[in-house]
Amino acid sequence: MRYSALAESLPRPLRRHVLHFESIIEDAVIRFAGGLPSGAWVLDAGAGECRYAHFFGEQRYCAVDLAVGDRAWDYSGLDALADVTVLPFRSNSFAGCLNIVTLEHVAEPGCALAEMSRALSPGGALLLVVPHEWEVHQAPHDYFRYTRHGLEYLLERAGFHEFEIQPVGGYFRLLARRLLNGLQFFSGGWRWIGFLPAAILLVPPALVLPFLDFLDRDRNFTLGYVCTAKKQS
Incomplete structure (x- = not known):
């Protein structure tokens, strides 16, 4: 994406x-x-x-x-x-x-x-x-x-x-980016129907996870x- x-x-x-x-x-x-x-x-x-x-x-x-x-x-x-x-x-x-x-x-x-x-x-x-x-x-x-x-x-x-x-x-920065990548599967044609639910599910943890990145030394x-x-x- x-x-x-x-x-x-x-x-x-x-x-x-x-x-x-x-x-x-x-x-x-x-x-x-x-x-x-x-x-x-x-x-x-x-x-x-x-x-x-x-x-x-x-x-x-x-x-x-x-x-x-x-x-x-x-x-x-x-x-x-x-x-x-x-x-x-x-x-x-x-x-x-x-x-x-x-x-x-x-x-x-x-x-x-x-x-x-x-x-x-x-x-x-x-x-x-x-x-x-x-x-x-x-x-x-x-x-x-x-x-x-x-x-x-x-x-x-x-x-x-x-x-x-x-x-x-x-790890946590990587995971956050991969969650945002998931939004690409909900674009185009009928898939847009699922974009908002996917965004609600994927975006909040993607915004929070980077704050845990200090754990991965x-x-x-x-x-x-x-x-x-x-x-x-």
């Missing part, structure tokens, strides 16, 4: 509570942009509709995507149409690179990370966001889900170090991971 329309209509505090994953991603992108010098080149590898471009007003933002993920998307803002496993840039060209919920759509994720590493200058920064427990989306180009251990393996092999891998919520149940790393000098 797509939540873009819902996100636009909700007050900001409620939006951050309900759309926790998206809010954490946005916070991470803002921090990442703030850590890059003014005028630096930054690569958005798998940019889609370039939804994060406006956070890089002080930098030189370059958007790349293969434009096969979602036919309804507007890819007109891309600077280059390319496969992230074969980036059309010289080595050591960028000070920063972001790859936001894109790596699961790449059949050769190790190759993609190696290419991002090649395109980054020595010491360049990477922001990577991947799903751990997420529904199939943008089929048939949806290949993987990731654990923190798999990410460490892939990043190290691609030439990155100084990893910081943070889970986005725990291990965060082995999580929606995904936000990772930062640096290219080895």
Whole structure:
């Protein structure tokens, strides 16, 4: 189920509570942009509709995507149409690179990370966001889900170090999101009859459950991971 329309209509505090994953991603992108010098080149590898471009007003933002993920998307803002496993840039060209919920759509994720590493200058920064427990989306180009251990393996092999891998919520955040996902089964045709009863049943616990997330200290149940790393000098 797509939540873009819902996100636009909700007050900001409620939006951050309900759309926790998206809010954490946005916070991470803002921090990442703030850590890059003014005028630096930054690569958005798998940019889609370039939804994060406006956070890089002080930098030189370059958007790349293969434009096969979602036919309804507007890819007109891309600077280059390319496969992230074969980036059309010289080595050591960028000070920063972001790859936001894109790596699961790449059949050769190790190759993609190696290419991002090649395109980054020595010491360049990477922001990577991947799903751990997420529904199939943008089929048939949806290949993987990731654990923190798999990410460490892939990043190290691609030439990155100084990893910081943070889970986005725990079991109760995950459960809350899955309850909201259940509303998608009550849309369209006669199914709308059941939407209100389903909302009454599913939405209240989905709003309450995140307050219990502190109980899950291990965060082995999580929606995904936000990772930062640096290219080895």
